[in-house]
Every structure is written in structure tokens, then in C-alpha cells.
Amino acid sequence: MTTACRCGHPEAAHEHYRPGTDCGACGREACPHFRPAAARRRWAVRPGDVVTLLAAAAWYARVSAAAARARRRARRQLWSPDA
Ligand SMILES: [Zn+2]
Numbered sequence: 001m002t003t004a005c006r007c008g009h010p011e012a013a014h015e016h017y018r019p020g021t022d023c024g025a026c027g028r029e030a031c032p033h034f035r036p037a038a039a040r041r042r043w044a045v046r047p048g049d050v051v052t053l054l055a056a057a058a059w060y061a062r063v064s065a066a067a068a069r070a071r072r073r074a075r076r077q078l079w080s081p082d083a
């Protein structure tokens, strides 16, 4: 995952062989140093976290649906053993 700066350029654009952390594309006036776009709020959810959360939710939905199916099947067999 690449971290973007608030100026719109990736973190790599702010790394130079000369001293300084300003943006190599914007220049020192527009972007004097790298400012992570996602770090403005400490509790902000990163895109990677959302993907993990969605994957976990999808997995849970699949597992609980399979469990419900198994429960229904077991109950049916209990009620009519010779069916
Ligand atoms: Zn920048």
C-alpha cells in the first residue's frame, strides 16, 4: 500500500538525494514536507482495514448460514426420523 500525501503525490515523491522532505513534483512552496493524507484523524480507518473487515464479515455470513442450514437439517431429522 502506498501512502499518499495531501498534495496528491505518493510518499516517494518527497524523498530526495538532497536534504529536505518537500515534494519533488510540487516544489518547496506548494508542499514543504510530506503530510500523510490519511493521518488527519487518529481513528481513521485505513483502506486495508476496511478490506479485512469486509472479508471477516463475508466469512462470518458464510459460516453462520452453513450453521443455520445444518441446524435446520438436524431438526428435520429429529422430527421425522423415517423421512
Ligand atoms: Zn506532498
Ligand SMILES: [Zn+2]
Binding pocket: 005, 007, 008, 009, 013, 023, 024, 025, 026, 027, 031
Ligand atoms: Zn506533490
